[in-house]
Amino acid sequence: MNDVGASVLRTRGLRKQYGKGEGLVRAVDDVDLEVASGETVAVMGPSGCGKSTLLHLLGGLDRPSGGELWLAGQRIDQLGERALARLRRDKIGFIFQAFHLMDELTAAENIELPALLAGRSARWARRRAVELLQRVGLADRARFLPSALSGGQRQRVAVARALVSDPQLVLADEPTGNLDSQATVEVLRLFEDLHASGQTLVIVTHDSRIAATADRLISMRDGAFVDETRLTGGSAGNLGAVAGLTEMCEREV
Amino acid sequence: MGKIRLIARLVGRDLRRRPGPALLLVLAITAATATLTLGLVLHGVTSQPYQQTQAATHGPDVVALISGESGLSPAQAAAEVRTLSHAAGVTGYNGPFPVASAVLRYRGLTEGVAAEGRAEAPASVDRPKVLDGTWVRPGGIVLERTFAEALGVGVGGRVTLNDRSFRVVGIAVTAAVVPYPNMCGPAYGCVFSRSGPNNFNPGLAWVTEPAARSLASAQAPLSYLLNLKLKDPATAPAFVSEHPPPPVANSPVLSWQTLEAGYGSEVHAEQTVLTPAAWLAGLLAIASVAVLAGGRMAERTRRVGLLKAVGGTPRTVTVVLLAENLVLALTAAAAGLAIGWGVGPLLSSPGAALVGTPGAPAFSLSIAGLVVAVALVVALASTLVPAIRAARTSTVSALADAARRPRRHGVLIRLSRGLPVPMLLGMRLIARRPRRAVLSTASVAVTAGGIVAVLAFHATVHLNAATLSNGLGNPMIDRDEQILTVMTVVLVALAILNAICAAWTTVLDARHSSALARALGATPGQVTAGIAAAQVLPAVPGVLLGIPLGIGLYSVAVNGIGIIVPPVWWLAAAVLGTLAAIAALAAIPALADARRPVSPILQSETA
Numbered sequence: 001m002n003d004v005g006a007s008v009l010r011t012r013g014l015r016k017q018y019g020k021g022e023g024l025v026r027a028v029d030d031v032d033l034e035v036a037s038g039e040t041v042a043v044m045g046p047s048g049c050g051k052s053t054l055l056h057l058l059g060g061l062d063r064p065s066g067g068e069l070w071l072a073g074q075r076i077d078q079l080g081e082r083a084l085a086r087l088r089r090d091k092i093g094f095i096f097q098a099f100h101l102m103d104e105l106t107a108a109e110n111i112e113l114p115a116l117l118a119g120r121s122a123r124w125a126r127r128r129a130v131e132l133l134q135r136v137g138l139a140d141r142a143r144f145l146p147s148a149l150s151g152g153q154r155q156r157v158a159v160a161r162a163l164v165s166d167p168q169l170v171l172a173d174e175p176t177g178n179l180d181s182q183a184t185v186e187v188l189r190l191f192e193d194l195h196a197s198g199q200t201l202v203i204v205t206h207d208s209r210i211a212a213t214a215d216r217l218i219s220m221r222d223g224a225f226v227d228e229t230r231l232t233g234g235s236a237g238n239l240g241a242v243a244g245l246t247e248m249c250e251r252e253v
Numbered sequence: 254m255g256k257i258r259l260i261a262r263l264v265g266r267d268l269r270r271r272p273g274p275a276l277l278l279v280l281a282i283t284a285a286t287a288t289l290t291l292g293l294v295l296h297g298v299t300s301q302p303y304q305q306t307q308a309a310t311h312g313p314d315v316v317a318l319i320s321g322e323s324g325l326s327p328a329q330a331a332a333e334v335r336t337l338s339h340a341a342g343v344t345g346y347n348g349p350f351p352v353a354s355a356v357l358r359y360r361g362l363t364e365g366v367a368a369e370g371r372a373e374a375p376a377s378v379d380r381p382k383v384l385d386g387t388w389v390r391p392g393g394i395v396l397e398r399t400f401a402e403a404l405g406v407g408v409g410g411r412v413t414l415n416d417r418s419f420r421v422v423g424i425a426v427t428a429a430v431v432p433y434p435n436m437c438g439p440a441y442g443c444v445f446s447r448s449g450p451n452n453f454n455p456g457l458a459w460v461t462e463p464a465a466r467s468l469a470s471a472q473a474p475l476s477y478l479l480n481l482k483l484k485d486p487a488t489a490p491a492f493v494s495e496h497p498p499p500p501v502a503n504s505p506v507l508s509w510q511t512l513e514a515g516y517g518s519e520v521h522a523e524q525t526v527l528t529p530a531a532w533l534a535g536l537l538a539i540a541s542v543a544v545l546a547g548g549r550m551a552e553r554t555r556r557v558g559l560l561k562a563v564g565g566t567p568r569t570v571t572v573v574l575l576a577e578n579l580v581l582a583l584t585a586a587a588a589g590l591a592i593g594w595g596v597g598p599l600l601s602s603p604g605a606a607l608v609g610t611p612g613a614p615a616f617s618l619s620i621a622g623l624v625v626a627v628a629l630v631v632a633l634a635s636t637l638v639p640a641i642r643a644a645r646t647s648t649v650s651a652l653a654d655a656a657r658r659p660r661r662h663g664v665l666i667r668l669s670r671g672l673p674v675p676m677l678l679g680m681r682l683i684a685r686r687p688r689r690a691v692l693s694t695a696s697v698a699v700t701a702g703g704i705v706a707v708l709a710f711h712a713t714v715h716l717n718a719a720t721l722s723n724g725l726g727n728p729m730i731d732r733d734e735q736i737l738t739v740m741t742v743v744l745v746a747l748a749i750l751n752a753i754c755a756a757w758t759t760v761l762d763a764r765h766s767s768a769l770a771r772a773l774g775a776t777p778g779q780v781t782a783g784i785a786a787a788q789v790l791p792a793v794p795g796v797l798l799g800i801p802l803g804i805g806l807y808s809v810a811v812n813g814i815g816i817i818v819p820p821v822w823w824l825a826a827a828v829l830g831t832l833a834a835i836a837a838l839a840a841i842p843a844l845a846d847a848r849r850p851v852s853p854i855l856q857s858e859t860a
Contacts, residue, residue, distance in 0.1 A: 061562060061648040081645075082566045089564020100559045100652060104266035114563040116259035125255060161563065 007070075008168050008200045009035040009058060014067035014077075016053050016223075027053040029223035030067070035169070040191075040201040042211035045220035051204040052173055054220070058202060059092050059171045060084040072168050089118045093162025097174035099154045101146040107157045108133060108142040115164050125164070132160035136190060152183025159190050163199075170194065172203040176210055188213065256569070264577045267556075275581055277754055278545045282585030282631060283592065284747045285538030286624050290593020293620045303428065303513040311380045312428030313480035314489045316507045319349070320476050337479060337506070340496055344484050347376045349477035353468035354455070355414040359404050365455035367436065368394070368414055369478065370465025379429040379480040381459060386423030389459050393422030400433040400456030415468055419460065429480055430457050431512060535627075537703070537747040540696035543635040544689070544754045557643045558651025567644035574640040575633065582632030586625040593624070678770065678779070679786025682763050689762075690791040693755050697792040697835065700748035701799020702806055704827050707741050708819035709807040748831075749838060756788050756839035760846045763787075768851045777847035784843035785836045792835045796828045 016028040027050045035041050043051050056062040057069065060076055069077035076087060088094070093114075101110045111132055112125035120128075133139045136156040138149075146154050155175060162170050175191070176184040184207070191213050194201060203210055211217050212231070219227035268275050306312065317337050338346040350369050357366040371389050381388075381395070386408035389395050394412065396404070401424050406412060410421045430436060434454035460468075469475045483489055489508035496506055553574065560570050643651075683690045760767075767780045775783075804818060 056649050059562075061652075082568070085561060085564050085566040085569075088562065094562050096562075096652070098652075100555075100562065102263075102266075102556065102559060104270040105262070109262065113259070113560075116255040117560075117564045117569060120255050122255045122258045165564075 006037055007034050008037045008039075008072055009033065009202070010068075010070040011058070012068040014054075014057060014069060015065045016050070016057055016062065017065040026050075026223045028057060028064070031223075031225055033218075033225070035200060035202060037168070037200055038198040039216065040195045040199075040203065040214040041216045041218060042214035043202065043204045043218045043220055044206065044208075044211050047206075049220045050223035051220055053223075055171050055173050055202065055204045058169075059094055060087055061094075086118075089114045090165055091168045093165070093167040093170040095155070095158050095162050095170065095172040095175045097177040099146070099151075099158045099178070101154055101157060101161075103146055106143050106145055107138060107149065107153075110146070110157055111161045111164050113164075114161065118165060128164055129160070132163055133157075135163075135193075136160045137186075150183060151179045152186040155179060155183065155187050156190060159187070159194075163194075169200050169202065172201065172205075174205055174207075175203065176205070176207050184209070260573055260576050263573050264580055267553075267577060268580070274545060274757070275577075277750060277757075278542060278578065278581050279585045279588065281538050281541035281545065281747065281750050281754070282582050282628050283588040284743055284750070285535050285631065286586050286589025286628050287592040287596070288589075288743055289535065289627060290590050290620065290624050291596060293623065294593060306382075306426060307428040307509060310382045310426065310428050311376075311378055312509065313379050314483040314486045314509050315481040315492055316429050316509075316512065317349075317479040317481070318476065318505055318507070337481060337496055340492070342483050342485070342488065342492055343481050345378055345482035346480060347378045348479040350479075351462060351465045351469070352476040352478055353414075353460075353465045354473040354476070355468045357404075357412055357414055357456070357458070358416075359406050359410065359412045362404060364400075364404070366400075366414060366458050367430075367455050367476070368458045368460045368465050368468055370462035371459045372462060376480075378482050379427060381425035381427040383423045383425045386421070388423060388425075389461050390422060391461055391464070392420060393460075394419035395423035395425050395459040396421055397430075397432055397457040398424050398426050400458070403433055403456070414458075414460075415470075417468070419464075425459065427457070428509070428512065429478070432457065535631075536699045537696060537744065537751055539631055539635060540692060540699065541747065541751040541754050542631055544692060544696075544751065544758050545635075553643065554646065554651050557646060558648050561644075561648040562652060567641075570644040571640045574643060575636055578632045578636040579629060582628040583625065586628035589628065590621055590624050676783075676786050678767075678775075678783025679788075679790055681766075682759060682783065682787035683790060685766075686759075686762060689755070689758070690787075693788065693791040694795040694798070696748075696751050696755065697795025697831070698798040698802055700744065700751065701796045701827065701831055702802035703744040703748070703799075704741075704831065705800050705803025705819065705824065706807040707744070707803075708823050708827060709804055709817060712817040712819045712823070749834070752788065752835050752838040753842065756784060757842045759784055759787055759839075760842045764846065767846065768849075771847070772851050777844065780847050781840050781843040785839040788839035789832055789836050792832055796831050799831075800824055800828075 011031055011033045014028055014031040014033070015026065018025045018027060029050070031054060033041075043054065045051050053062065057064050060071075060079070064077050067077070068075060071087065072091060074087075076084065079087065094100075101107075102113070105113070108126065108129040111129040112122075115125035115128060116122065130139070130142065133142050136159055138153060138156055138160070141149060141153060141157075146157070149157065155178075159175075162172075172191075176187050179187060188209060191201070191203070191210065195213055195215075201214075203214065205211055214231060217229045217231055218225050219229075315337075319333060337343070350371060352370070353368045355366050355368050357364050373388065373390055375388070381397075383395065384398060386395070387393075394414070396406065396412075401407065401421070404412075406421055408421055408423060412419055412421060426432075433456040436455050436457060466475065483492060486509065490510055493506050493508045493511075557570055557574075560573065561567075565573070763784065767775075767784070770780055770783075771777065
């Protein structure tokens with residue numbers, strides 16, 4: 001297991017409901033969660049169990065119906081839209097299944113986006129983007145538009161974008177959901193690096209190989225946590241072997 | 254700096270990526286700003302060219318006229334006008350010049366002409382500016398420019414005055430007499446003797462004095478003109494009121510301000526056309542921009558979600574969305590100013606009778622500022638609400654690129670039951686966005702109103718043209734027709750643009766439901782017909798509303814005088830033509846969209 005520190009993320013009785021009366025749907029139902037600094041938590045569960053909704057709540061993309069949500073010691077469930085936006089660009093990085101890169105911006109420009117929104121200078125943003133592109137192995141693709149990149153490369157750009165502001169928490173929603181095996185391996189390696197560097201991560205996934213990189217695995221059903229497993233090591237080196245990951249990677253790379 | 258750079262980058266890249274809708278928006282605002290520029294430029298024309306002409310021709314400040322109908326003998330008339338020349342405040346004069354009322358014939362055309370007798374040497378006051386050829390000489394005649402244009406005669410041509418042949422030796426302009434075909438008017442009398450040939454709109458010509466005297470007859474005696482220069486030209490009206498004309502028929506004393514008003518009537522008719530056209534074009538442009546802005550926002554839903562997800566505040570998102578439309582508005586304003594400035598001289602040439610130079614219309618920084626401000630306000634007003642709405646959209650649903658949830662209108666949905674499939678689809682689309690349908694109705698009403706106003710103008714022009722004498726062209730009506738044609742083209746172009754924008758927005762909005770309908774077995778033709786029906790159904794009340802609107806608009810423009818309602822078959826053709834055009838224009842984007850595969854559309858909505 002990675003060295004973990006103080007709590008970065010904490011929820012108490014977090015709820016998200018839609019509809020009312022007989023049509024009431026509890027997408028997230030009374031969730032208590034605590035994620036320590038440097039920890040990687042994977043949330044798994046069947047489609048429609050509320051994983052993505054939970055992630056949206058944790059990142060301030062959606063507002064909870066009830067409960068408390070704390071990030072880095074600050075209660076954020078009652079913040080206004082503007083404050084949430086600032087929080088997202090300063091403290092949270094998002095990685096989406098559908099990448100959500102701006103089609104008209106190059107890889108480097110997509111990475112610079114949150115930094116420029118945060119008021120960083122263009123020079124700083126460009127230097128950081130170059131640095132991150134090197135880190136994700138795409139230094140030679142800086143000027144490529146997303147349409148000229150493969151799925152795996154796009155997701156690596158999205159990962160770089162999520163890291164540009166040195167966020168305290170990275171939230172990943174099905175990061176390999178749209179990728180083929182080769183691309184999945186590329187992204188898995190990146191997540192291993194993130195985990196090794198002490199980045200706090202919450203990953204929602206269907207993919208057991210991704211979940212195997214985590215320190216903790218939470219199972220979700222009908223909006224609620226039904227099981228929690230602390231994984232030993234949380235590195236692909238150990239758990240990846242159990243899941244057959246290493247062999248697959250060697251075969252495919 | 255970083256944020257400004259980011260906004261510039263986002264705006265620039267988005268425009269490069271989706272040039273089509275941006276171009277439509279630029280076209281809509283350009284059309285409105287060009288019309289506005291034209292209107293403002295023409296407005297300046299009414300006052301400036303007369304002063305230019307007056308300066309260039311040493312024009313008089315006061316003109317005294319003794320009509321041949323006065324019954325005064327030549328000696329009495331001369332004595333009468335001479336007394337004025339010695340009045341206080343007069344610093345110079347010339348005349349009285351004899352003016353003969355003759356009949357001019359040229360290539361089968363017949364018109365009355367006031368032939369003013371002049372010396373061959375230049376006069377000190379009222380020195381007509383020769384624009385082509387030379388000044389008067391024996392056997393030669395100089396024609397006032399508007400009159401020459403109406404006759405179609407140039408230097409070297411031969412005309413007859415009372416069956417005496419004269420060679421046209423020059424074309425000139427003056428500020429002393431209101432030009433053809435308005436030389437005679439209730440406000441400024443007539444130098445042409447009506448006791449002779451009285452069914453003419455006479456023109457002005459200059460011949461030598463002996464020639465003028467020789468053209469006079471007992472039926473058409475000589476009139477006289479005296480031109481005065483005052484120490485203070487601004488006091489001309491006071492001078493006129495202090496020196497009333499002799500108590501004889503049709504012999505006024507006129508200030509230059511009265512003459513200027515007579516010249517101004519030349520451009521009044523143009524303003525009659527331009528002013529309502531500019532209003533209509535402006536309204537249509539706003540409607541188009543509103544529809545386009547809404548459509549463009551709908552297209553940018555995912556972009557908004559993405560910006561917000563990576564930390565863009567609602568204000569940043571609003572600024573990004575507004576900045577793009579403001580950039581387009583500035584571009585369109587520049588284009589509109591350039592077009593208005595370029596076309597202005599063609600439409601607002603100060604009139605053949607005036608000296609003002611085509612190519613140098615009354616264009617100023619204040620006009621430019623006003624046009625740019627209007628363009629920005631139009632863009633801002635039509636973009637602000639959708640931009641704010643987009644910025645407030647839930648990030649999650651924006652990322653999913655889900656269209657704004659439509660409202661359900663039970664009445665419309667019940668009405669649509671039992672209709673054929675295309676009508677049913679059309680009615681359901683209207684039920685989804687009733688406010689857009691109302692906007693469509695309003696746009697079509699404005700368009701149809703413009704078309705009907707244009708038809709009413711045509712009907713009036715045709716009637717007036719039919720009553721013109723002697724088969725001569727009326728330069729004013731020709732110019733009005735030119736302006737009318739340009740304005741009709743602008744209005745129709747805007748209307749087409751508006752129809753395409755409305756259809757395109759509906760297509761975008763209905764993309765998911767259309768794809769679903771196709772997945773369930775609807776043919777592309779049925780879906781296209783449904784979208785066309787969604788445009789045509791709200792257009793029907795709009796077109797019908799446009800008929801009284803257009804007639805009312807024209808009535809306001811002409812102050813309720815001489816309104817001619819276009820023939821019924823003209824109106825029927827306009828109604829049916831408009832509806833057919835709307836259906837055809839709606840079918841274009843609908844057909845284009847129906848060619849897209851269904852699967853990606855359905856997936857994008859459910860991702």
